[in-house]
Amino acid sequence: MNARIHTVAASLAAIGTLSLAASAGAQHQTAALDRTVAPTPGPSPELHIPTWTTTTLANGAQLVVSEKHALPLVTVQVNFIGGARQYEPANETGLAGIVASMLSEGTTHRTGDQLANDLQLLGTFFGASIGAETGGIAFEATKDKVAPTLAILADVLENPTFPEPALERIKARTLINLTQSRDRTASIAGVVFPKLLYTDAQPYGRSPSAESIKAITRDDVLAFYRAYFQPAHAVVTVVGDVSAADMKREIDGALAGWKAGGSMPSFDYPTPPAPKSTTIYLVDKPGAAQSSFSLGEVGPSENTPDYYALRVMNTVLGGMFQSRLNHDIREVKGYSYGVYSRFAFGRGPGAFRAYADVVTAKTDSALIEFMKQLRDIRGPVPPTDDEMAAAKASLVQSLPESFADVSGVNESIASIYTQGRPADYYQRLIRGVNAVTKEDVVRVAQKYIDPDHLALVIVGDRAVIEGPLAATGIAPIVRLDLDGNPIPNPIRP
């Protein structure tokens, strides 16, 4: 047994730009109130990063426990390192999600109906999901319901039966969801954009399709289950009103039937294709009231040394309401209800993407503004002191809110293990973000936002927007179908 204890409390007072001198308040008591002067905030509250203990269960899975005794609440997550991108066969995209759904369809001890009944009577939140790079089974319960819920979790984890009729029902529902997603412009952009950057030969480029869902058999579900739900790459995280010592005994007991096995997945992603010169990829959705934009390119993985600078840069550009993209395209121009950007950091080369839904008539004007903002952050308009201060505070001072509830703490701690982060990830984040300079922001913008090699995916009413988009002269237009496949451009009159 290997036990470590992390105990850290980081003070935020070190953030010089935010801790202004606190003395002006008293003057206002006697003088007439001057409402033009913003009150001076007191000293920043100390930020306590949750602490936790780690041990190893009898079957080799890691156990992480963080005590939080404010309320009689407990969350338990059985997390797995790796997800759909590591465990799905290339031609069965969507299998991971179906396996997660199938877990609630019955065990050797309970039918699907009985599982639903038992969980509802306990009144717990219970669910299974498998995402791109991580997955698991989790619940939240009041303290008195932990033991019986844990017993059901163990049953679901160890004894699922995967009944064939349930698979057919879940596939049918998934196909309907897929069909409905093709009625939404933003969902279409969400499929086409990654396919253009990575191609569907790579995990990052693939999305579930009718073909990939239809191809899934019960044998595929079983094979995925046997490879995936194994202790060797599992981390059980428990947060709430518990004691670490009790939980080791309780979890070992509850999961006694879960035998050692499996291995750590590899995260060796293929090298993404070389970027193409900037192109507008136009997907037609006749009658659409708005055009959905997804603009961007392949980005770095989270372990890039530029991580903190990129977090700050993106926050200045499009991570907040007051960021440049939303301020310009929404607040000043009124073209959209919201404009944002993000880097999809993970173990592999996730994408940088700027996105918005834009009123059809302003599709061309919005693209011009997007391109201006993407160029300006690279040097012509470097970040101001105010932008730097706001971006850093929003990344660091917001941490207490993510540690406010037991599920937030659990997600925060679990991500350290599932994403392969250092144990002092949050302490490093605070130091790293605060050390970023304006020059760093400009440097990483130049390095990771290349206006000459962007995929500009726009899904909208082609008959109305294609001419104006062409007239911007920003890039050539390639027409794609709803799946992102090229369709021939007829010769324009």
Added chain:
Amino acid sequence: MTRTVSPRALVAAAIAVLALGAPRRLAAQHATGASGAPSISIPFQKYTLANGLTVVLAPDHTTPTVAVAVVYHVGSKNEVVGHTGFAHMFEHVMFTGSGHVPYGMHDKYTEGVGGGNNGQTYFDWTRYYETDPSNYLETILWLESDRMGFLLDSLDEAKFKAQRDIVKNERRQSYDNQPYGRETELLGMAMYPKDNPYSWPTIGAMADLTNATVEDVKRFFRLYYAPNNATLNIAGDFDPAQAKAWVAKYFSALPRGAAITRPTVGPPAITAEKRLTFEDRVQIPRLRIRWPGVSVHSPDQYALDLMARILAGSRTARVTKAMVYDAQSAASVNAFSANNENEGTIDLIATPRPGHTLTELETQVDSVIARFKIEGPTADELQRAKAGQQLSFVDGLQSNLGKALQLGQDQTFFNDPSHSFTVDYPKTQAVTAADVKRVANRYLGATRIVLSTVPLGKTDLAAHADKSTIITDPLTEKATSAGEAKQ
């Protein structure tokens, strides 16, 4: 309708609290008494300033943040025909600066210091809220008091027009460009006479949004944005004595407004079944049935809420079990009872699997409901429906924002911030099988709307298409210019 939808968790949490149709998620403190029965409360104190502003303070030092929610008792219900959508557009204007606070300060002193903010408008209320590191409480009070007292001093025509365009884009993004996105406004129009304030949606008609003016902003502000029509709620890591001093400093000088005339809300217009067909840009049709429900003041709301959970949603729910799991005619079936200040609705939504018609789905729904009206719920069904409530209560207590919003809504509707845990919670736990059976028979009657949303040109896919009237949506942009064009 919210000011913004952003990736931030704060907003997601607030939406979970608001979500129309979801069970009301209550923020509460939990302690297990000697009996083992949960006793639930949020410790708070309430007082009123001389100008009529109600203040509710709920200190809790667990997390070093503070949440402030200012709830104004005005919503789309206070609009009139021809000016719909205005209460929500006004909410946007509240973020463009006020007499002593330039544009941008609300964001600078919330998300720019590690917090967040948003505004929400609904039929009955409009609310503004912030979560910040706890040392920014005074700053938030400064921001909120200035727009409560001095909004018109810096009203800017250009910024108003930009916000009007943004709201029109909100309508496009959230309704017009969403599959099935116009069902709720079509149901409101079908349920009520044209002058009933619940007949139009909070987002409003596109034509009305286009016609809104700065003069409308001034009139609305003078009528409704006064301390005596508002509740200021503070929850989280603060010292109550200090908070009271700051509240007095920033709010006590704001003048009381004139007494407010609340709109009269008449009954629904429907007296029999109304069958409607709407063509949308969708590939899969769906069925939605709406019955008139009850308001937040009706004692029947508790049994109706449990009834909706027993009928549809989960795997064990009657209609969902019969259609999604047994007959496998539907991909999904959901139901919910929603309660507003003066009325309410009960909705059931069913999406068919390929090869199954909306007519077939309607027949199956009616058959399960007919049997339920005779049998009522089993003891297990009732227990399951109630069981999750305790966890929802305790879970909600963790969020300072959730607490501030719940206290504010209860004060606005009931003049009692504790209503959710002193009245709603025990009354829901006390509902009997006979209560549920009674409300099923009383409310799930023949007086209802059956709306079929079908793909363009496929009106024959409607449930009992021969008896269903084809309708268009007069509130959209296209309706404004050229009528609902068919593709």
